[in-house]
Amino acid sequence: MPIATEIPAPAPRPKRRKALWLTPLAVIAASGGLAYAVTRGGDTVDEGFKERPKACSEAMYAMDWVLPDHASDQRCTELTGGLAGHTQSGTFRMPRADVRPWLASLPGERNRREGAGSDSVVERKEGLALDILRPPGRLHADEVRVDVRWEGGDTAAVTFETFDY
Incomplete structure (x- = not known):
C-alpha cells in the first residue's frame, strides 16, 4: 500500500515590488511635455501681453x-x-x-x-x-x-x- 505523501506546496514567491518611483516620473515627464507644447517652449505665454x-x-x-x-x-x-x-x-x-x-x-x-x-x-x-x-x-x-x-x-x-x- 502506497504511502500517501503530501507534496509540499511551493513556497510563496516574494511579492514583487513594483517600481513605485516610475509612476511619479511618468506623470512629471508627461506634464512637462504638455506644458512645453502649450507654451511653445515659452516663446509667447511667458512674455504675456x-x-x-x-x-x-x-x-x-x-x-x-x-x-x-x-x-x-x-x-x-x-x-x-x-x-x-x-x-x-x-x-x-x-x-x-x-x-x-x-x-x-x-x-x-x-x-x-x-x-x-x-x-x-x-x-x-x-x-x-x-x-x-x-x-x-x-x-x-x-x-x-x-x-x-x-x-x-x-x-x-x-x-x-x-x-x-
Whole structure:
C-alpha cells in the first residue's frame, strides 16, 4: 500500500515590488511635455501681453491709411504677445466735416453692415461706423472697426480697433 505523501506546496514567491518611483516620473515627464507644447517652449505665454503707446500716424501707416491732417488728442496703443496676435487701437479728434470723406478714402475691403450707405458707412444719430476687412499694409489685420461719435457742433471723436483672428 502506497504511502500517501503530501507534496509540499511551493513556497510563496516574494511579492514583487513594483517600481513605485516610475509612476511619479511618468506623470512629471508627461506634464512637462504638455506644458512645453502649450507654451511653445515659452516663446509667447511667458512674455504675456504687452501694451505700449504708439504714434497714431504710425498705426495708420501700418494699414496704408493716412491720419487726418487736423487730428488732435491722439492716443494709440499696440497690443502684442500671448494669443492676441498683433492688434492696435486708438482715438483722436478731427473736424466733423472731414470725417465722411476721410472714411471714404480708407483702403481695404468694405464689410457692408445693415443700414450702410453705398460707401459702406453706417450713419447713426450719434455718428458714423465703418468696418474694413483685411486692410492693406504690413499689419495684416483681419478686421478694423472705426466708430465716430459726434462731439458738439463741429468735432468728432474717432475710435479704431484692429482684430487679428
